[in-house]
Amino acid sequence: GDSVTQMEGPVTLSEEAFLTINCTYTATGYPSLFWYVQYPGEGLQLLLKATKADDKGSNKGFEATYRKETTSFHLEKGSVQVSDSAVYFCALAAYSGAGSYQLTFGKGTKLSVIP
Amino acid sequence: SQTIHQWPATLVQPVGSPLSLECTVEGTSNPNLYWYRQAAGRGLQLLFYSVGIGQISSEVPQNLSASRPQDRQFILSSKKLLLSDSGFYLCALRTSYEQYFGPGTRLTVT
Numbered sequence: 468g469d470s471v472t473q474m475e476g477p478v479t480l481s482e483e484a485f486l487t488i489n490c491t492y493t494a495t496g497y498p499s500l501f502w503y504v505q506y507p508g509e510g511l512q513l514l515l516k517a518t519k520a521d522d523k524g525s526n527k528g529f530e531a532t533y534r535k536e537t538t539s540f541h542l543e544k545g546s547v548q549v550s551d552s553a554v555y556f557c558a559l560a561a562y563s564g565a566g567s568y569q570l571t572f573g574k575g576t577k578l579s580v581i582p
Numbered sequence: 583s584q585t586i587h588q589w590p591a592t593l594v595q596p597v598g599s600p601l602s603l604e605c606t607v608e609g610t611s612n613p614n615l616y617w618y619r620q621a622a623g624r625g626l627q628l629l630f631y632s633v634g635i636g637q638i639s640s641e642v643p644q645n646l647s648a649s650r651p652q653d654r655q656f657i658l659s660s661k662k663l664l665l666s667d668s669g670f671y672l673c674a675l676r677t678s679y680e681q682y683f684g685p686g687t688r689l690t691v692t
Contacts, residue, residue, distance in 0.1 A: 499679045510672050510683040511626075518679055556625070560679060568614065570681055574625035
């Protein structure tokens, strides 16, 4: 079945540091890929997405590129802020054999940014 | 745009008691709706999804059930809660290629 593997956390960075959170996936067919962010005590918010190979999703200074050849969708940000502290989830979406649409999530990576 | 409401926001229930969590959506019709559970320190687990009124698919066999009595209402229930049912329950809806999540319900079973 489909699966998503993302780097184990927690990740602690100083403000203005460069961020990379690795994400690789296994899927049949051509999934869409997503990054979601969860702030403490809240639900998940869609951060960015990419629907086909070589697409780059971007939002709020975060970027991720859909790499079909390496089955990866790594999240990057050039300069993190304290307000970026949250849990980040990589996910893929695909249609199952029964025709239903399903999201498969990674286990999440907790990011803490210190001033 | 779509809005997802979840009620209650937090809940503390004793083992063996019943459960009813409600999710209602606005701004869309005939949405695909989902229930997820997030246990402490773990990722998201898909519990149920529904493509229409009265249509429920279960992903994980357990003591929980779901119902969809109206187009924009999705209910998660249990007759007898277990300690392992504690967690953060999230309702979600799908539009085209994206899923949007509600604010969640924090359930603690004591």
